[in-house]
Amino acid sequence: MSDMSDDYDDDYGQGSDDGFGYESYEGSDYGDDGNDGFDDVKPESLKRKPYEIAYEVLSVSDIQKQQDELIEQVSSILGLSNENAMTLLLYFKWNNDRLLEHYTEDPEGVLKKAGVSISDDDKFVYEIKPVEGFFCDICCEDREGLMTFALECDHRFCAECYRQYATQKIVDEGESRNITCAGDCTVVMNDSAIKTLVEPQVYGRYQTLLHRTFVLDNEHLIWCPAPNCEYAVKCDDVSAKDLTSVVPTVTCKCGHRFCFGCGLPDHQPSICALVKKWIKKCEDDSETANWISAHTKECPKCRATIEKNGGCNHMTCRKCKYEFCWICIGNWAEHGTSWYNCSRYDEKSGVDARDSQAKSRASLERYLHYYNRYANHEQSAKLDQDLYVRTEKKMTQLQSTSGMSWIEVQYLAQASAALQECRQTLKWTYAFAFYLERNNDTHIFEDNQQDLELAVEHLSLLFGKPIHELAELKVQVMDRTAYCNKRRENLLSDTAKGLAEGRWKYQVQVK
Template sequence: MNFEEEYMYEDSGNETSGDDVDFGVEADGCSHTNIQAYEEEYQFEVLSTEAIVQHMIDCIRDVNTVVQIPSTTTRILLNYFNWDKEKLMERYYDGNQDDLFKEAHVINPFKKQTTPTKIKSSKKLSGTEECDICFMVLPPAEMTGLECGHRFCYQCWNEYLTTKVMEEGVGQTIACAAHNCPILVDDQTVMRLVKDNRVRFKYQHLITNSFVECNRLLRWCPSPDCTYAVKVTYVDSRPVQCTCGHTFCFACGENWHDPVRCTILRRWIKKCDDDSETSNWIAANTKECPKCNATIEKDGGCNHMICKNQSCKADFCWVCLGPWEPHGSSWYNCNRFDEDEAKAARNAQEKSRAKLQRYLFYCNRYMNHMQSLRFEHKLYRSIKDKMEEMQQHNMSWIEVQFLKKAVDILCECRQALMYTYVFAFYLKKTNQSVIFEDNQKDLETATEMLSEYLERDITQENLIDIKQKVQDKYRYCDGRRKALLEHVHEGYEKDWWQYSET
């Protein structure tokens, strides 16, 4: 079996549980981000699993035409350099080749190896060998090994490789079965020694998946159950659209998130993962210790609080957050409410609450647009029914396409608005940020009106009026969305935007 035959298989290469919570989720049926403006500048190609395998084979062939070493060795070397052919070539010709092969954990194919395994003289004279794993004494024909010289029986090799692949999920970096031997097992050896087709399939899957994940110019489509990958000529934060219809940012793999940049979006997603589940409950039911800021819940009627933080144990009043000692017998009235220490505690508490309220303000609007975007796929089905009904009222197929166009633009506006709240959360107040918020407000108002028009019942009587309103509004929405994005991009170019450390 040659190298190409080993890799000609059907495999998705993209495993997903589908259970992960993603704050960049795109609604089903609403992947209509317009990327035509980006395609002229940013070329990309969608690859099937078979095309990915062929691309891997082509990379190996390109290197082999120059370096003339075994294909499986080339594959290991390329993987060591994250499939960067130029880096491999540079190191191969400019550096010490012995060191290169040693670092990549392969035997130098240009040097003949001496067998390190010392066969006992009695076994050697009898024409047998002993497997160092199962200690069976077998004929040499039933033993095999790598170029490092370590030999074991076929059964032990099969069990060892099966365990590595199926239980440990190791593909690219399976080392020799000998103790402390770093030499990697090549592809041909794995395919020759493994007998179970399930294990062979899983191994091929691991190799292909590793090829995509470590190659900076390739990325799996993040859509659940999609088996395609996207290939680019250089890495940039640009939208790419998979054959399945999903549009995502190639640089970070999240749904296309214009106008916010990848670094800010990562901060936001982390903050949402950390805060969103409990922030509402915390705001309504807890306060913070005025000394150590630990979150405290009041579980009784007494207002005398003792912090349970072992390094704090502060005594304070739940009502005014001042120290408990001065309250004396009049603690019900909090007669020390205006003392300096209580004021400082309240100010700190208010500052913390204001910070939380600010986060909830932006988070709620972000989540609201995300939820609306998820609901728009239902609107597509409703609009499809309306389009069919309108065709029965003597309107042509072309004449009713304005409804689909309107929903497409509505989804684009929802997605843009969703990410404007991420951008706004980290934005410091400046003259340009005020202009941004005005653009955001204008787009949001128009988007809600367009959504309202599309959810109205369309009848023969109001058909002409609705069509005109919908067309006017979606054109206006599209124009305002583009104006908002252009303003943000101009700000990036001219360094207008200042960010907070929230």
């Protein structure tokens, strides 16, 4: 390990050049000449990498703005009120193209199916008012001055009963798309009706549910899965059919990094289909069955499962009393006096069983090879994160002992972030490699994987040094951080290009 570390220092730890053709972080004069590099050519660092996608993070106000624009568009084209245009959009799951196509063919039919009243809708005013001689069919109240409410269909009930009905639909049932009249009617309560009837906090809940429908109904939008995050991510260039050729990783404004395709945390370079198979394989009882297949055998006669609990190869099934050889699964009577070492290894009676046993054992060993490395990087990432939390508490001491400013000691934060990202990538490279067919492309992938793993271990070793030593190792830590990032970029870029070109071949069906 010491020789390897020394070689690494010779290549990447001395001087300001990090070995990749650009200067290290210290002493950089980028932008000092007044030319920011944006005049003619976009800087290389700002160009999109092969494994990156274009996306946009939307706030709740952004979502509301897009909803309003869509409503205004449909309203102006069809000559309907904004409320009825919105009801139509909710019915067609915010798909304005589909709405306009169907509306053109059968306007009245579409309005009726969507629950929009076609009788003088633009002049109707929703109000809570008393009606002389009114009797509520829900609560059977008929007292004087009882406040009432009705939609365009004029199915009138007392305001309190109607309010409870709408509140239950919104709060308890989480409904916003199809809250129909409280009577036996298909007319839908639109935004104005809801706002007039329910309490402000219930109306706020209704608005939140509308935002959810807008995002959930659009294949190019997804809510950030981080807890308590209210942002959504928009990506117009990726749809479900593209998920075998791209790993659409996005980063929300809250800092959470996840896959736009499946919503799981960042799993580059493995595509979504393989990730789902891998997770299921790791959690499924199929691996328990695989272990049983590799460590136990079936009685050749009654197929009962038997585990060897002694040294003797002479087995007797407790269920059917059949006697056989543990080594070759053949009839024990064929072994004669050679009970101590199976002399009948090539006997036909045991060939099939031996082949099945060998395949099961080889399959289990292969799975454990990839799973152990996958789990190791997952655990190492957690330990690296805990290490940084402990190191951060000592950064103030490093400032006082070394004379560095708080900004100057941020190289530790950069190193920690690099370790986290690289560990996450390495973890999923093993899930990806598990399903790959063996060919030349696989060998190149594994070489890139090995290079990244070695670079990460070097950086992790430095990062774990005592805090008082890290001041002297600043340049090395920064250079190795840059090297890790570069190796990760190379691996992800090559894999992404292979996905786009269809170069990768898998042992399982992914479509």
